[in-house]
Amino acid sequence: MTEEYDVICIGGGPAGSTAASYMAMKGHKVLLIERENFPRYRLGESLLPSTNPLLEELGIIDKMESAGFPHKTGGSFTWGKDDEPWSVIFAENPFLPASFGYHVERSVFDKILLDRSIELGVEVRQPASVKDVIVEDGRVAGVTFKEKGDDTLHQARARFVLDGSGPAAVVGKKMTTRSYDEKMKQTSLFTYFKDVVGEPEGQQGHVIVTTTNKGWFWYIPMNSDELGDASVGFVTGQEFRQEMAEKGVEKFFYEALEETPRVKAMLGEDATQIGKVRGVKDWSFVCSELAGSGFFLAGDAAAFIDPLLSTGVTLAMIAGYTSSVCMNTILQNPEMEDQAIQFYDGNYKRMYSVTRDALLYFYSGNDIDAKGVFWQARKLMKFGDNACAKQSFSHLVNTVAANPHPSAKRQIHMLHQFVEKMEHPIEEMSEEQEFEDLVMSKGASASPLSPEALLLVNGNLSSTCVIESETHTLKPVRGIMFDEDRPVFSSTSSWLLGKNFSEMSEELLSVLDMLDGEKCWSDVVAAWGKLQGLSKERAESAIRPIVHKLLSERFVRISDA
Numbered sequence: 001m002t003e004e005y006d007v008i009c010i011g012g013g014p015a016g017s018t019a020a021s022y023m024a025m026k027g028h029k030v031l032l033i034e035r036e037n038f039p040r041y042r043l044g045e046s047l048l049p050s051t052n053p054l055l056e057e058l059g060i061i062d063k064m065e066s067a068g069f070p071h072k073t074g075g076s077f078t079w080g081k082d083d084e085p086w087s088v089i090f091a092e093n094p095f096l097p098a099s100f101g102y103h104v105e106r107s108v109f110d111k112i113l114l115d116r117s118i119e120l121g122v123e124v125r126q127p128a129s130v131k132d133v134i135v136e137d138g139r140v141a142g143v144t145f146k147e148k149g150d151d152t153l154h155q156a157r158a159r160f161v162l163d164g165s166g167p168a169a170v171v172g173k174k175m176t177t178r179s180y181d182e183k184m185k186q187t188s189l190f191t192y193f194k195d196v197v198g199e200p201e202g203q204q205g206h207v208i209v210t211t212t213n214k215g216w217f218w219y220i221p222m223n224s225d226e227l228g229d230a231s232v233g234f235v236t237g238q239e240f241r242q243e244m245a246e247k248g249v250e251k252f253f254y255e256a257l258e259e260t261p262r263v264k265a266m267l268g269e270d271a272t273q274i275g276k277v278r279g280v281k282d283w284s285f286v287c288s289e290l291a292g293s294g295f296f297l298a299g300d301a302a303a304f305i306d307p308l309l310s311t312g313v314t315l316a317m318i319a320g321y322t323s324s325v326c327m328n329t330i331l332q333n334p335e336m337e338d339q340a341i342q343f344y345d346g347n348y349k350r351m352y353s354v355t356r357d358a359l360l361y362f363y364s365g366n367d368i369d370a371k372g373v374f375w376q377a378r379k380l381m382k383f384g385d386n387a388c389a390k391q392s393f394s395h396l397v398n399t400v401a402a403n404p405h406p407s408a409k410r411q412i413h414m415l416h417q418f419v420e421k422m423e424h425p426i427e428e429m430s431e432e433q434e435f436e437d438l439v440m441s442k443g444a445s446a447s448p449l450s451p452e453a454l455l456l457v458n459g460n461l462s463s464t465c466v467i468e469s470e471t472h473t474l475k476p477v478r479g480i481m482f483d484e485d486r487p488v489f490s491s492t493s494s495w496l497l498g499k500n501f502s503e504m505s506e507e508l509l510s511v512l513d514m515l516d517g518e519k520c521w522s523d524v525v526a527a528w529g530k531l532q533g534l535s536k537e538r539a540e541s542a543i544r545p546i547v548h549k550l551l552s553e554r555f556v557r558i559s560d561a
């Protein structure tokens, strides 16, 4: 018998269960199919503060607290131009939605998320495996699946299938093609320890990242009966594949650890390893389409990005949320399907590319043991197709200055921290105030406008959508999208939520529509006056305050030409 649903979610990891819970909260009929029995092990323990608003909305913050997950208050890095550790403190960054995230034991965390889906009314089949995707006239229309221990092939149909199946990417592999990032093919070796000394004074609760000759280590504080007090991983390159194969991962890991006194000190003399050293490929990739007719991909099924910035689970949950907004919108208003797909696909890909640039900036900006094969190879990494690291760095500074996004001002402290530590010096920015002056100095005022002045839209004037959180739907809007000239450090989650966009009022749009890059100021006034039915004098006095606002907020700039 075929069963009918609004949405089928494949996978009960953070992506699948988040999407399923939100859809159930909106009253939709949801089926979630998960291959394994929970609790089950998963790697990826360090979450970002951007998950907190979702955990609150899902109603599970109290469960996070009672699970005893340590608060992640920041990150400490030994990375960059000198050997001194430096920290990013979340509480100091007003750009973030919370002052901490969580370090979680994934088996416990993923079960909390999935149990919540069940409480909210999601029908969960577990353990059950999706075997195939049903495609009719090019549209994904459902799945076939088998329950564990039963050979019956079931069929379930839905308006949408959400692929949250992680690396298995059941829909992703069938409907799209993956492109791997040649510059981001790394290998990770990891294990767990109990009875450790712990993080140094001032760095408690931080994820600790330390570079070493052949790569970098993470140290994540944990509070787990099963996995102990710390997750320790070593990210290294393909360059050492042969050596790793000859020595075995255990020996390769411990040799690297011996060369990394900071991690050894956190472990201390009494630390006991729990479980073996495991190895996993961490190759960054993105699928050609992240949504299409009848399907959405979320989390590792859609894209994977190197673990340096601890983005994996956070992005999986935010993609689960955003995809649920898109599916809810289409179920309410089927004419919006194309717009919703474009919104999701476009923002997800922008997020991937911005985060990738930030990672390349990081990898190429480390000067520790410049003679080591690992770091030598990464110093040569290029940002984009034609810019080297230093060019990209000044691109960052210049585009933040030119970028009118309201968060730019609030990001100054964070930007300064990164910039100051990387091996990309810019002399005039040793102090945070100097950095702020440099970043914010490029505003313009409306007063010096000569009749010949050429006004340009700063960004792309676009029609897109924004998320209306109260109704959990997309709202079509027009405004300025910051796409090509993007600040590298804009938060990954804000791209995925489609927030790097400023909605404009009709009044502002009436002027922006006139700025075609060719009309000078006097022509703009004349054209705008004609449209508004105003005399030249009245048009000039009416348009000036509108343009002043656009210029002072940097939505418009005056051409240097």
Ligand SMILES: Cc1cc2nc3c(=O)[nH]c(=O)nc-3n(C[C@H](O)[C@H](O)[C@H](O)COP(=O)(O)OP(=O)(O)OC[C@H]3O[C@@H](n4cnc5c(N)ncnc54)[C@H](O)[C@@H]3O)c2cc1C
Residues within 6 Å of the ligand: 010, 011, 012, 013, 014, 015, 016, 033, 034, 035, 036, 042, 043, 044, 045, 046, 047, 048, 128, 129, 130, 131, 164, 165, 166, 167, 168, 169, 170, 188, 233, 280, 281, 282, 298, 299, 300, 301, 307, 310, 311, 312, 313, 314, 316
């Ligand atoms: C070395 C390394 C370190 C990392 N460190 C971090 C970190 O510190 N912080 C962080 O946030 N992220 C980290 N990550 C990333 C993180 O592991 C993933 O991004 C995250 O688990 C993705 O969640 P997901 O829901 O997309 O997929 P998953 O968590 O993989 O869940 C997918 C689910 O789908 C199920 N499934 C698969 N196939 C089927 C099928 N056919 N039918 C039914 N069910 C199916 C699976 O059983 C699984 O439960 C790291 C990754 C690596 C490689």
